[in-house]
Amino acid sequence: MSDVQRQDLAKLPESYQEFWKRVANYIPNNRRFCDPLHTLAYGIDASFYRLIPKIVLKAHNSNEVTQIIKASHEYKVPVTFRTAGSSLSGQAVTDSVLVVLQGAWRGCSIIGQGEKIVLEPGIIGAEANRYLAKYARKIGPDPASIDHAMIGGIAANNASGMCCGTADNSYQTVAEMKIILSDGTMLDTGDEKSCTDFLTSHLEWVKKIQEIRNKIMSDPELEALIRHKYKIKNTTGYSLNAFVDFEEPIDVIKHLMIGSEGTLGFIAEITYHTVVEHAHKASALIIYPDMEQACLAVQRLDRDTVSAAELMDRISLKTMEEKPGMPEYLKTLSPTATALLVEVRGSDQESLQQKIKHVEDLLKEIPTVLPMSFTDVKAEYDNLWNIRKGIFPAVGAIRALGTGVIIEDVAFPKENLAEATIALREILDNYGYTDAIIYGHALDGNLHFVFTQDFGRSEDLPRYEGLMKDVSELVVNRFGGSLKAEHGTGRNMAPFVEVEWGKKAYQFMRQLKAAFDPENLLNPGVIINDNPNVYLENLKNMPQAHKIIDTCTNCGFCQNICTSKNLTLTPRQRIVIQREIQELRRTGQDLERLARLEKDFDYSGNKTCAVDGLCATTCPLEINTGDYVKYLRSQEVTPSTRRIAESLASHMTGVTGVMRFGLGAVNGVHSILGTKMMEGITQGARKLSGNAIPLWNPWMPKAGRVSTLRMPSGNNKVSAKSPGATPLKVVYFPSCISRSMGTAKKDLDQRSLSEAMLSVLEKAGYEVIYPSNMDKLCCGMPWESKGFFETADKKSSELEQALFAASEEEKHPILCDTSPCLYRMKRVMPTLKLYEPVEFIHDFLLERLIFNQLKETVAIHVTCSSVKMKLQEKFYNVAHACAEKVIMPQDVHCCGFAGDRGFTFPELNRSALASLKDSLPEDCHAGYSNSRTCEIGLSYHSGISYQSIVYLVDKCTKAR
Numbered sequence: 001m002s003d004v005q006r007q008d009l010a011k012l013p014e015s016y017q018e019f020w021k022r023v024a025n026y027i028p029n030n031r032r033f034c035d036p037l038h039t040l041a042y043g044i045d046a047s048f049y050r051l052i053p054k055i056v057l058k059a060h061n062s063n064e065v066t067q068i069i070k071a072s073h074e075y076k077v078p079v080t081f082r083t084a085g086s087s088l089s090g091q092a093v094t095d096s097v098l099v100v101l102q103g104a105w106r107g108c109s110i111i112g113q114g115e116k117i118v119l120e121p122g123i124i125g126a127e128a129n130r131y132l133a134k135y136a137r138k139i140g141p142d143p144a145s146i147d148h149a150m151i152g153g154i155a156a157n158n159a160s161g162m163c164c165g166t167a168d169n170s171y172q173t174v175a176e177m178k179i180i181l182s183d184g185t186m187l188d189t190g191d192e193k194s195c196t197d198f199l200t201s202h203l204e205w206v207k208k209i210q211e212i213r214n215k216i217m218s219d220p221e222l223e224a225l226i227r228h229k230y231k232i233k234n235t236t237g238y239s240l241n242a243f244v245d246f247e248e249p250i251d252v253i254k255h256l257m258i259g260s261e262g263t264l265g266f267i268a269e270i271t272y273h274t275v276v277e278h279a280h281k282a283s284a285l286i287i288y289p290d291m292e293q294a295c296l297a298v299q300r301l302d303r304d305t306v307s308a309a310e311l312m313d314r315i316s317l318k319t320m321e322e323k324p325g326m327p328e329y330l331k332t333l334s335p336t337a338t339a340l341l342v343e344v345r346g347s348d349q350e351s352l353q354q355k356i357k358h359v360e361d362l363l364k365e366i367p368t369v370l371p372m373s374f375t376d377v378k379a380e381y382d383n384l385w386n387i388r389k390g391i392f393p394a395v396g397a398i399r400a401l402g403t404g405v406i407i408e409d410v411a412f413p414k415e416n417l418a419e420a421t422i423a424l425r426e427i428l429d430n431y432g433y434t435d436a437i438i439y440g441h442a443l444d445g446n447l448h449f450v451f452t453q454d455f456g457r458s459e460d461l462p463r464y465e466g467l468m469k470d471v472s473e474l475v476v477n478r479f480g481g482s483l484k485a486e487h488g489t490g491r492n493m494a495p496f497v498e499v500e501w502g503k504k505a506y507q508f509m510r511q512l513k514a515a516f517d518p519e520n521l522l523n524p525g526v527i528i529n530d531n532p533n534v535y536l537e538n539l540k541n542m543p544q545a546h547k548i549i550d551t552c553t554n555c556g557f558c559q560n561i562c563t564s565k566n567l568t569l570t571p572r573q574r575i576v577i578q579r580e581i582q583e584l585r586r587t588g589q590d591l592e593r594l595a596r597l598e599k600d601f602d603y604s605g606n607k608t609c610a611v612d613g614l615c616a617t618t619c620p621l622e623i624n625t626g627d628y629v630k631y632l633r634s635q636e637v638t639p640s641t642r643r644i645a646e647s648l649a650s651h652m653t654g655v656t657g658v659m660r661f662g663l664g665a666v667n668g669v670h671s672i673l674g675t676k677m678m679e680g681i682t683q684g685a686r687k688l689s690g691n692a693i694p695l696w697n698p699w700m701p702k703a704g705r706v707s708t709l710r711m712p713s714g715n716n717k718v719s720a721k722s723p724g725a726t727p728l729k730v731v732y733f734p735s736c737i738s739r740s741m742g743t744a745k746k747d748l749d750q751r752s753l754s755e756a757m758l759s760v761l762e763k764a765g766y767e768v769i770y771p772s773n774m775d776k777l778c779c780g781m782p783w784e785s786k787g788f789f790e791t792a793d794k795k796s797s798e799l800e801q802a803l804f805a806a807s808e809e810e811k812h813p814i815l816c817d818t819s820p821c822l823y824r825m826k827r828v829m830p831t832l833k834l835y836e837p838v839e840f841i842h843d844f845l846l847e848r849l850i851f852n853q854l855k856e857t858v859a860i861h862v863t864c865s866s867v868k869m870k871l872q873e874k875f876y877n878v879a880h881a882c883a884e885k886v887i888m889p890q891d892v893h894c895c896g897f898a899g900d901r902g903f904t905f906p907e908l909n910r911s912a913l914a915s916l917k918d919s920l921p922e923d924c925h926a927g928y929s930n931s932r933t934c935e936i937g938l939s940y941h942s943g944i945s946y947q948s949i950v951y952l953v954d955k956c957t958k959a960r
Contacts, residue, residue: 005035008036009034012034012055015075015076015077016034016054016055016075016097019072019097020032020055022071023067023068025067026068027058027059027064027068031057032056032058033057036593036600037600037601039052039054039056040052040580040597041569041573041577041604042573043098044540045085045087046087046553047087047088047092047491047492048090048404048405048453048455048539049093049538050538050539050541051093051094051095053098054096054097055096055097056097057100058102059100060103060104061105062186062268065180065266067184068097068099069182069183069184072521073182073519077096077521078094078097078522078523079099079521080092080097080098080099080262081152081156081266081523082098083121083151084102084148084559085102085556085559086149086557088407088487088488088490089487089491089492090526091157091489091490091491092153093538094523101121101150101152103566104122107269108120108123108131110135111271114274115274116175116274117132117139117274118270118271119271121150121152121153121270122150122152124146124148124149124150125141125143125154127890127891128151129146129277132274132277133277136276136278136279137276138275138277139173139272140164140170140173140273140274140275141158141159141160141168141170141173142162144392145557146161148555148556148618151270154170155258155270156257156259156488157235157261158235158239158258158259158486159487160233160485160486161486162308162310163308164275165233165303165444166230166231166232166233168275170258170259170270171239171241173275174254174255174271174272174273175273176190176254176271177267177270177271178268179253179254179267180268182264182522187250189250189253189254195250199249199250206249208515209515210249212515213252215508216243216244216508217244223244226240226241227241227244228480232411232412232444232446232482232485233444233446233482233486234411234482234484235484235485235486235487236483236493236496236497237489237497237500237501237505238259238260238509238513239255239256239259239260240508241255242255261488261490263517263522263527264512264516264522265516265522266522278307279347280345280346280347280348280349281343281345281376281381282344282352282356282375283381283384283385284341285340285341286341286342286368286372287329287337287339288337288339288340288366288367288368288369289336289367289369290336290337290338291313291336292422293338293368294311294340294418295421295442296418297340297366300362300363300366301359302443305355305362308342308343309341309343309442309443310340310388310439310441311338311439311440312339312387312391313425313438314338315435316391316437316438317387319391319398320390320394323394326383326387334369339387341384341385341388342359343381343385344359388439390620391437391439391450392405392448392450392620393553395437396551396552397551397621399551402454402544403453404540404542405553406464407448407449407450409440410447410482410483411446411447411481412445412481413480414444416479416481420474420481421447423474425438427467427474428451428467430470431467431470433467436450436451437449437450437451455539465536468496472496472499472500475500476496476499476500483500490526494525494527494528495529495532509527541583542579543586546582546628546631548623548625549575549623551623552575552619552621552623554575554576555572555620556570556572557618558570558615558623559571561614561618561893562893563610563893563911564608564896564908564911564912567907567908569604569608569609571619574625574628575623575625575628577597577601581594606632608905609625609629610864610896611785612626612865613627613864614626614864630785630787631787632787633785633786634787634789635787637788642790649778649783649794652736652775652776652777652795655736656736656740660704660740663700663740664702664703667703678696678698679698682695682696683695694900694904695902695906696903697940698744698746698940699936699940701741701742701932702741702742702743703740703741703742704738704740704742704752705752705755727766727767728765728766729766729812730766730812730813731803731813732754732815733777733814733815733817734753734754734757734774734816735779735818735932736778737932737933738932741933744936744939746939747939748945749951749955753948753950754817756950756951756954757815759954760841760849760950760954760957763954763957763959764845764849769806769807771802771803772805772806773802776798777795777799777802778795779796779821779824780792780799780828781824781899782899783795784824796824796825796828799825799829800828800829803829804832807832807833810831810832810833813844814832814833814835815835815836815840816834816836817948817950818836818930818931819863819869819930822836822865823865823869836866836869836871837948837950838875838949839874841878841949841950842874842877843874846877849953849958849959850957851881851882851956852956852958853881853882854882854883855884856884856925857921857923858879858887858924859924859928859942859946860876860879860886860927860949861888861892861895861929861934861938862888862929864894878949878953879928879949879952882953882956882957883956889916889920891915892912892916895934895937896909896912897933897936900933912937913937916942917942917943920942924944925944925945926944926946926952927944927945927947928952930948930949932948934946
């Protein structure tokens with residue numbers, strides 16, 4: 001333990017210090033935190049509450065969780081478990097101990113032909129569905145956050161979604177479960193011995209469960225209430241339906257865990273019954289003149305007819321009408337117009353058409369603004385669903401800076417939907433929330449209403465309080481609905497559980513909590529809370545930090561794709577820390593805390609950020625946290641470092657020459673000493689230098705061979721064989737990286753990249769043109785990534801002029817052999833016809849070359865720049881034209897090499913590619929990408945040679 005960590009620990013209450021010492025026997029130091037940066041970063045979730053934990057632990061297996069729970073009871077320290085932190089009701093925040101599962105708990109197995117799936121809590125919902133896809137099945141729950149939410153949270157919140165309704169949620173589809181209970185006992189409901197042992201060893205516990213059940217079943221009025229309330233979606237309080245649906249104690253316990261939000265025990269594994277995923281789908285966006293007509297349409301539909309019916313009011317549609325690809329007619333709708341997005345599914349095209357016809361017949365008598373029209377074209381119905389999926393993010397983007405986005409979640413009996421929705425609109429307007437939007441899963445009577453709130457203004461708190469009380473009265477007393485339909489109770493609805501369920505049912509919930517967690521140490525304050533104002537306390541402030549990140553709502557959708565997610569911080573966490581830093585700077589408060597956050601952020605937030613920008617591809621608001629980190633780096637530029645950068649940029653020929661010389665020298669030493677001794681010496685030297693010396697690895701490239709460019713004397717063209725009188729022409733710009741770095745010692749093809757590229761172009765009949773003074777040119781990316789924006793723009797401007805001239809003023813396409821370089825070129829040179837290797841080969845060469853598909857298995861890595869250019873499908877198609885089997889590991893995103901960071905911060909590359917080697921089958925001996933530095937890290941961490949896709953294309957093609 002470092003001196004700084006000891007100081008942090010000393011500030012905690014004594015019980016927490018003792019707890020820390022105990023869990024230190026099981027959790028390594030790099031997975032235990034009590035410092036200001038990590039406790040704040042991990043403490044934030046997607047809800048509008050903020051509690052900062054005293055201790056954060058990353059637990060990786062059941063034994064660790066068991067020991068944490070035992071230590072919790074020994075020292076009376078509460079614990080809260082969290083997976084992705086995408087929940088919205090305050091059920092995953094704490095001011096005590098937060099146990100984080102993200103980054104581990106990745107177990108998954110399929111039973112039979114996909115009829116069941118066994119999942120650990122760290123698996124993302126969409127990943128589970130990917131595993132099931134080949135069986136044409138999926139898990140039942142389908143929350144809107146399924147691409148980001150993890151199984152642990154989906155089960156613990158009984159999350160549902162647009163299509164699962166009440167029939168296919170976790171409660172209805174759970175088969176078995178492994179539960180770690182409050183005394184540390186592991187109960188495996190699928191293991192007969194485990195169940196028998198539990199029933200014997202926990203006799204008093206079991207008796208209490210049976211006693212509660214007997215009392216409920218002997219009360220016809222209460223039993224009827226429970227059955228009634230679960231006819232619609234309901235996640236308010238505990239799953240009391242377990243007592244009326246099941247008799248055996250193990251079955252009751254298993255189903256009580258669903259929706260218990262970590263307050264009754266820890267779900268270490270869950271087995272789901274899966275549901276059919278129909279291949280044939282069609283959707284229609286039906287526009288009705290008003291809310292009443294839309295709701296009348298919903299009442300004629302059921303789940304046997306349609307799989308989803310999503311209601312969207314006019315304000316909802318308005319938030320989306322300016323988005324790219326949206327139908328133009330959205331802008332012409334009246335203020336009362338309401339949309340219903342309907343989806344039907346079928347096992348084949350005939351059954352799909354029958355369902356479409358049936359829906360049209362059911363709804364034909366209800367007037368519409370526009371004719372009803374279904375489409376089964378995937379691109380078209382995906383675009384319609386983008387309207388629905390984009391509503392909540394759109395509110396986040398247009399809200400006033402500094403405000404938070406609140407999304408509430410209620411359900412009404414479907415027969416009351418029209419009246420209830422109109423009444424809800426009136427309440428929102430009465431409290432001044434006139435911009436609030438109403439939308440939701442109308443087929444289930446489930447509505448979301450979304451509005452923005454500034455909890456920093458004292459006058460807004462009573463307004464929100466009044467709204468919630470009136471909504472509670474409307475939902476519960478007037479319409480007999482649910483105050484929480486699918487987002488869980490959390491802190492947000494805890495004070496209203498008794499309001500919805502009544503005193504009798506609520507007392508059984510309290511008894512249930514006391515039976516499972518007698519000392520109230522498992523996520524206390526969630527679901528059961530004696531504080532009537534808890535939903536108004538610890539509200540999250542959303543201070544402004546910078547225009548790039550100010551619209552962030554903390555949803556966490558950026559996290560899974562982040563390169564550093566398992567090493568340091570995620571984009572959400574970087575934003576959280578920066579908001580705190582900027583707020584402390586503005587207020588001048590707690591300067592000690594400010595200094596500590598600034599110091600610790602440098603490594604965790606800055607140095608280990610790959611600035612790849614992939615976070616923007618999954619962020620609903622397209623926030624590029626990488627761009628913000630580049631901005632932070634630019635603020636650190638000094639006159640002296642700027643002069644150095646400009647000097648290097650002005651002498652590119654010398655810089656690349658020095659790089660080639662250095663790489664050649666290192667390769668020579670490697671040849672003499674051998675790999676093992678070379679690794680030992682360089683690792684020792686790096687350690688002695690305090691990591692100042694870059695890390696060497698066996699896949700370090702040799703010097704680039706400039707002679708292989710075959711530069712002609714007197715002009716800048718290389719002739720190629722041409723099938724016609726007028727040869728095809730392409731401007732070829734080898735990046736400074738490919739000019740400097742050659743192949744590695746163990747690479748399968750020892751030619752330079754430019755030599756392989758020329759071979760491919762020659763076979764395709766292209767005349768190659770090089771830009772003048774090529775050795776002096778660079779796209780500017782190395783300077784941009786370090787915050788030297790002016791230098792980067794100067795270099796890209798020079799390159800643009802050279803390429804403009806070489807292409808005969810944009811007459812010919814321009815090919816750059818390195819994807820990240822080309823991505824920057826496309827951003828700053830929008831008028832030029834620019835291509836990286838995969839795109840050029842796909843668009844121009846697939847028909848010009850004869851491909852001989854090799855009987856091989858190859859791996860491909862689509863670089864982050866290629867992902868942002870949406871080249872994944874083209875990359876796969878090119879690779880598959882060359883090889884019979886193509887592997888594209890789903891869990892590997894950006895490789896984390898990030899230019900030079902694979903040498904200077906190799907732990908980032910190692911963490912990003914931790915799953916790569918295990919993702920590759922034994923018969924895979926070659927990998928391909930389109931960035932030389934990325935290929936170094938990919939080779940090192942996979943153990944196989946990764947080279948440019950150009951080598952593979954050259955290997956398997958001949959001239960047509």
